Amino acid sequence: MDATTSTNGAGARPRASGGTPLLEARHVVKRFGSNTANDDVSLKVMPGEIHALLGENGAGKSTLVKILYGALQPNAGEILWKGRPVSIASPAEARALGIGMVFQHFSLFEALTVAENIALAMPKGTRLKDLAHTIETVSRDYGLPLDPGAYVADLSVGERQRVEIVRCLLQDPELIIMDEPTSVLTPQEADQLFVTLKRLASEGCAILYISHRLEEVRAICDHATVMRRARVVAETDPGRETVGTLARLMVGAEVAEVRRDKGLPGRDRLVLDRLSVPSREAFGVSLKDVSLAVRAGEIVAIAGVAGNGQSELFDVLSGETSAPRDDMIRLDGAAVGHHGVNARRRAGAAFVPEERLGHGAVPGLRLSENVVLTRHGTGEGIASRGFTRVRAAGKVVEDVTGMFDVRKGVPDPEARSLSGGNLQKFVVGREVHRSPGILVVAQPTWGVDAGAAAVIRQAMIDLARGGAAVLVISQDLDEIFEVADRIAVISRGHLSPATDAAAMTRETIGLLMAGGAEKTGGGA
Numbered sequence: 001m002d003a004t005t006s007t008n009g010a011g012a013r014p015r016a017s018g019g020t021p022l023l024e025a026r027h028v029v030k031r032f033g034s035n036t037a038n039d040d041v042s043l044k045v046m047p048g049e050i051h052a053l054l055g056e057n058g059a060g061k062s063t064l065v066k067i068l069y070g071a072l073q074p075n076a077g078e079i080l081w082k083g084r085p086v087s088i089a090s091p092a093e094a095r096a097l098g099i100g101m102v103f104q105h106f107s108l109f110e111a112l113t114v115a116e117n118i119a120l121a122m123p124k125g126t127r128l129k130d131l132a133h134t135i136e137t138v139s140r141d142y143g144l145p146l147d148p149g150a151y152v153a154d155l156s157v158g159e160r161q162r163v164e165i166v167r168c169l170l171q172d173p174e175l176i177i178m179d180e181p182t183s184v185l186t187p188q189e190a191d192q193l194f195v196t197l198k199r200l201a202s203e204g205c206a207i208l209y210i211s212h213r214l215e216e217v218r219a220i221c222d223h224a225t226v227m228r229r230a231r232v233v234a235e236t237d238p239g240r241e242t243v244g245t246l247a248r249l250m251v252g253a254e255v256a257e258v259r260r261d262k263g264l265p266g267r268d269r270l271v272l273d274r275l276s277v278p279s280r281e282a283f284g285v286s287l288k289d290v291s292l293a294v295r296a297g298e299i300v301a302i303a304g305v306a307g308n309g310q311s312e313l314f315d316v317l318s319g320e321t322s323a324p325r326d327d328m329i330r331l332d333g334a335a336v337g338h339h340g341v342n343a344r345r346r347a348g349a350a351f352v353p354e355e356r357l358g359h360g361a362v363p364g365l366r367l368s369e370n371v372v373l374t375r376h377g378t379g380e381g382i383a384s385r386g387f388t389r390v391r392a393a394g395k396v397v398e399d400v401t402g403m404f405d406v407r408k409g410v411p412d413p414e415a416r417s418l419s420g421g422n423l424q425k426f427v428v429g430r431e432v433h434r435s436p437g438i439l440v441v442a443q444p445t446w447g448v449d450a451g452a453a454a455v456i457r458q459a460m461i462d463l464a465r466g467g468a469a470v471l472v473i474s475q476d477l478d479e480i481f482e483v484a485d486r487i488a489v490i491s492r493g494h495l496s497p498a499t500d501a502a503a504m505t506r507e508t509i510g511l512l513m514a515g516g517a518e519k520t521g522g523g524a
């Protein structure tokens, strides 16, 4: 690995050429059956360095960091910690060395409080009261405020991540591994996280950082290791690259630009009429008088800080919860507010939830079985009996794999064995493949690489331009501006009127996010 000197930011540190790496992986190999996920991978992380691990979906990044965290064992290769060979047999051993990890999929118990969750990772005998106090102090100091007594079930995704980070910090790590930490955060939360990471790095803690958001990698990372198809293909200083050159290093080709011509919106297809839904949970968000009409041919995006009613809105749109009145939700003119998810699917709607594992796909089922699950009640070619069903579902898997370049080791694997981004591509692709008249999708490109994000965004645009009404719920403003014809903002359960995207700026959206939506009231 070449010694490089960082050019980014005031706090940039030169990359030591002679110093001992904090962590070094040498020639690591990891196979899953016939699929090689890491093929002779080497990596050096220096103390106090923010080190990006980049690569397209399925490149092998998560596999490598799971090995470094002791959650997986390599088939070959060596790991050195502060220059000494170590064998990291379990996450507990990794933590004992000083390696912490914040996962992409959270591992918190919803029925426990923040303090109780963190206590599980602390030495036996830690008093809950003292721990609550420490949590409050550390979380405040590092700009990640938390209420130790709050139940995890009531926290937003961004807050849950804070719990994971604070739990990690309390173990005094020298290296923190983060797998796509900003994909669940608002722009403001992400900025705050960057301040926290810079501070940790200035205190000597190294960060190994997986992200598909290349702009942020350029802004905060001192060094990047790039993987492609299980191998390391480049080492670079991201501050010296552009987003385009980084994307090319990852994907090995130019990333296609999303094409969008102006649509000619037609009739109303999805209509919400003064939809109010009281929260089911003590700390949940109630939807208040939400009105919106999404027309044929257009994409409407709902922006907002996580935890402002997005998941409640998705649940009532998809039929997971019932609307108080049937006609509060109309699909192509038909009142469906009291209908379940299958009836809404039969009415031509498709839904892609935010959580892909568990909600979007059942982890232990094969992809074809997951296709059957979402289509058995819709009468769309997945016949109701035996072989036909399995064969037709297999064909859907094949089509979606081709259209969305889903990378997988075997033709029909269990959902859980796909890399995060590939599963997302599959779940979005499975629904787009139905050519729905109405598509509601939450966080469509969460965790997918630049190339795949372009494919998914293009598919949504093409679907809309073909006459569908597409509603995108997203926290990613870049994505919203790339795809949306109109933008509405959700704030504490209120939805602002959907406004022509060309007339919206980040500033206006920011103001609406901060509570302005309540003042402007619901409207289409």
Ligand SMILES: Nc1ncnc2c1ncn2[C@@H]1O[C@H](COP(=O)(O)OP(=O)(O)OP(=O)(O)O)[C@@H](O)[C@H]1O
Binding pocket: 032, 035, 036, 037, 055, 056, 057, 058, 059, 060, 061, 062, 063, 064, 407, 408, 409, 416, 417, 418, 419, 420, 421, 422, 447, 449
């Ligand atoms: N438990 C498993 N069983 C079988 N194959 C697996 C397993 N875990 C990962 N793989 C495979 O290993 C390869 C690398 O996956 P990995 O999750 O490491 O990729 P990644 O670079 O982190 O991708 P992403 O950006 O999409 O999260 C993929 O082909 C994946 O399908």
